[in-house]
Amino acid sequence: MPVLKTLLVSALATTVISTGHVDIGPRFVDDRWTLQVYDDPTWRDADSTVLQVTDDALLTVPDDPAYAFLPAKPGSDVYVIPQTQNPDVVWLGWNTQDPEVMETIDRGVTMTLTGVQGPGELTVYLQSGDFEQPQVLWPKPIWVDVNTHTHANWVFTEPGVYLVQLKLEADLIDGRTVSDTRELRFAVGSGTSPEDARAATWRPVKAAATPARAGTAEESGGVSTGVLIAAGALLLAAASGLVVARGRGAKRRARA
Template sequence: MRPFRPMLLLGAATAMLLAPAAATAQPGSPPSGSPSQRIDSGQAVTTDQKALTTGHVDIGPKMVDGKWTLMVHDDSTDPSVWRHLDRTVFRISDKAVLPVPDNPAYSFIGAPGKSVHVVPQVQNPDVVWVGWNTQDPEVMDTIDGGVTLTLTGVDGPGELFVYLQAGNFGAADVLWDSTKDTRQDIWVEVNTHTHANWVFTEPGVYLVRAEVKAELVDGRTVTDTQTLRFAIGDATSTDAALAAAAAAPPAPSAQAAAETPPAEGTGSGSPLLVAVIGAAALALAAGIVVVVMRGRSAKKRALGTEK
């Protein structure tokens, strides 16, 4: 499994694309243009149902009464809260519709000009801004280096692509690709806060099964699997997304079971997307600073204990 690499994006002038923003958070003043944040301990865990339509949110692990749990940190409210994924819908309206660029680098998404719904790396104020983090204080205090975030399956009317875009006009760094019938891992270091492009090729309800796994400093392995619920398009019902049941993942073959140790996540971190809106996106990308804080050192800086 290759490590997750935060990357910077430059926009394409030929299409409405999304400027990337991927950074590792640090305490104190954030670097200009980066989505840095610090999550305080004691933030509430709410049990109500919620459709998230705009604002900043991150999926990530949290310790809830000592239990390792994949949740969503909702920063669109004041104060911020943590939400259960089985009671949350990410509602993506038609304000997120963009055309697939007329560029072979994006042919994996679909034909040029095809309309797709995009949650961009750089925040669109009309679209909920979905990222991920490993910044719950108890999580940072107990994990040994980082976590593996794995796509285990997608149910929906179309395909899902999650990707980053290199700043040198290189190929899209695809992280998750629902056309591949395999587990797809992303390595996420401690105290990381990242946003990528999420592209949905058709409107409708999508159920995205995700697993988060980590080795703890006490030697234990912890894992949790949850379903992210997306209602894509104005005509898609939030209630339908909440009521939908994810299909059971296929049973592993006897050969795969023999080759894969129990409770071990496998797969390769596939790379993905982003495009920008003209000159404004270029200016934004130029201001982004990517800071990579690794393992224990990142944890010490985050907790203010490094000398």
């Protein structure tokens, strides 16, 4: 079990976070709109922050047809950052509560998942209660109102290094439009080196390429790229049960 929430790796100027409350969100740094990581109470640079998802996040895929949508086979394990906090696992969400952001933006922020690089698949979804239908996030951009604080379920199918690229855009009260794109760095699995996650490099997908379908992976420079964005009531109910029924779930509004 992790003893410290945050570990500073001085040689790489890297912050490794394995437990506790963490948000991503926009800020103005030197008057520039920037996506940062809020390691309560400190905002950190996304490029030098690694989110470590240890083996305490492991859950088993049930031998149930309801979970057939998962690329992982029944009886295999997946890594889950849950919507409801598990004290042994990093608790990842997002917020639009920075004071300068709240005073400057017009209504809210658009958040877009623009890509994932890693050895397995990723799905992210929200659920307001045990019996409510979950909302699978992305590939469509999602709308986040100003002064919002939300946590979600993040499910990784394999251990390894993942880079999750997110874009935050907003219209400002003064008429300007601002945008920033950053990669979140994940070291999934206790055996995955946070230093490797810090050193990983984003490999842009060629313009002609199409997104990977659910349950497939694209290869780019030797790094598997996987994004599982699924839909349908069966899928959603199953994804909900995977996390919530094991006891380890903030409702947000999606904009088409």
